[in-house]
Amino acid sequence: MAEVNNYQQAPPPAGSSGGGSSAIVAIVAIVVLLLALWFFLGRGGGTDNDGGINVDVNPPAAPAGGNTAPATPAPATP
Secondary structure (H helix, E strand, O other), X not given: OOOXXXXXXXXXXXXXXXXXXXXXXXXXXXXXXXXXXXHHOOOOOOOOOOOOOOOXXXXXXXXXXXXXXXXXXXXXXX
């Protein structure tokens, strides 16, 4: 007849608990979610605050006459 081996694990000691790493992962996930919401939904300020952004761009004026030839022409190539 075949031999049957029955292995049993000892119960965990009283007072020990598991799941500590799961709690840390859950806390980190909540913090990341809160930071993403804060970043995408206004960064904690009202909508009337422009954040001090200045978009006044003053490019130099174009020369009169459009495309004009340079004052000194390029040397001729042989």
